[in-house]
Amino acid sequence: MVVVTxxxxxxxxxxxxxKWLMEINTGVYVGKVSARIREMLWTRICEHLSQGRATMVYSTNNEQGMEFCVHNSSWKPVDFDGLQLVMRPEQARRETKARASRAEVQQMLIKKKQSQTYKERQEGYVVIDLETTGLNSSSDEIIELAAIRIINHKIADQLEILVKAEKGVPKVITELTGITEEILEEKGMVLSSAIEKFCEFIGQSTIVGHNIAFDRSFLKEACRKTNRMNLKNPAKDTLDLARRRIDDIDDYKLHALADYFQIKVEEEHRALSDCITTFQVFEKLNEI
Known part of the structure; x- marks a missing residue:
């Protein structure tokens, strides 16, 4: 069950x-959706809700039986010995904020946007991609992680990690990616080490991906398995951007978009190569 306000x-x-949830009151949405759809909806909320506030609560198999996310709120989720709690601002701070005039709020928003633009220009963003043994984040596994850091529209750093698969690699995945169980056994890292290195590379940067809800669902499951906090980085999805900005194609898959923009793809269905293609597509979409 998912509840969004x-x-x-x-x-x-x-x-x-x-499209996915029932609106039972003004600004209150309820429904039962998959983890992939839930992550996709939250990503869209964070991207498109610039001034309003959002809260999502959903059931999960943890001690509390639920998890929650907030956006544009002064109430902040905090981890307390494995329990997710909410930290409220001091009363004086709330009263001061409530007295802010419309002009002051507008000025604050302008400064925040300018600050964020400067930060992104200095720190850039990180493009991510995964290769997995299937489409189900609950039962399938990550076998490759890749990320590239973009600063001033150029690749400044990159990361590529093979991950050992506990359940083996299906033949169809090997045919698609060229990744075999032998390669993973020889060169792969255990999941906990791979996720730690991957998260350290990303830091707090904005992440970009193609159908990023898919990647985030696998990363969330990996964080759960390795007892890490789930990634809360702001995200941008080239699939969503393409659907909103391009209306003269029928196929919005990554390599179809690469063909549309006449981008040369070096190697399909490998994480690092797909990161580079996603970066190039993202840059082209931002020119539209």
Whole structure:
């Protein structure tokens, strides 16, 4: 079960939410969706809700029986000995914030945007991609992780990690990627070490991916298995951007978009190569 509450929800975002959830009151949406859809909806909420506030609560198999996310809120989730709690701001701070005029709020938003733009220009963003043994994050495994850091529209650093598979690699995946069980056994890292290195590389940067909800669902499951906090980085999805900005193609797969923009793909279905292709597609989409 998923419950979402929103304030100042734009019509387009409301349309996206009502495709999957039922609006039972103004700004309150309820439904039962897969983890992949839930992550996709939260990503869209964070991308399109610029001034309003959002809260998502969903059931999960932890001690509390639930997890929650907040966006644009002064109440912040904190981890307390494995329990997810909420830290509320001091009363004086809330009262001061409540007295802020419309002009002051507007000025704060402008400064925040300018600060974020400067930060992104200095720190860039990170493009990520995974190769997995299947499509189900609960039963399938990550076998390759890759990330590239982009600063000033150029690749500044990169990371590529093979991950040992406990359940083996299906033949169809080997045919698709060229990754065999022997390669993973010889060159792969255990999941806990791979995720630690991957998360350290990403840091707090904005992440970019193609159908990034898929990647995030596997990363969330990997973090759960390795007792790590789930990634909360802001994210941008080239699949979503392409659907909103390009209307003269029928196929929005990564390599179809690469063909559309006349981008040369060095190697298909490998994480690092797909990161580079995603980066190039993302840059082209931002020019539209």
């Amino acid at each position: 929103l304030t100042d929800c734009p019509p387009k975002l409301r349309g996206d939410l009502t």
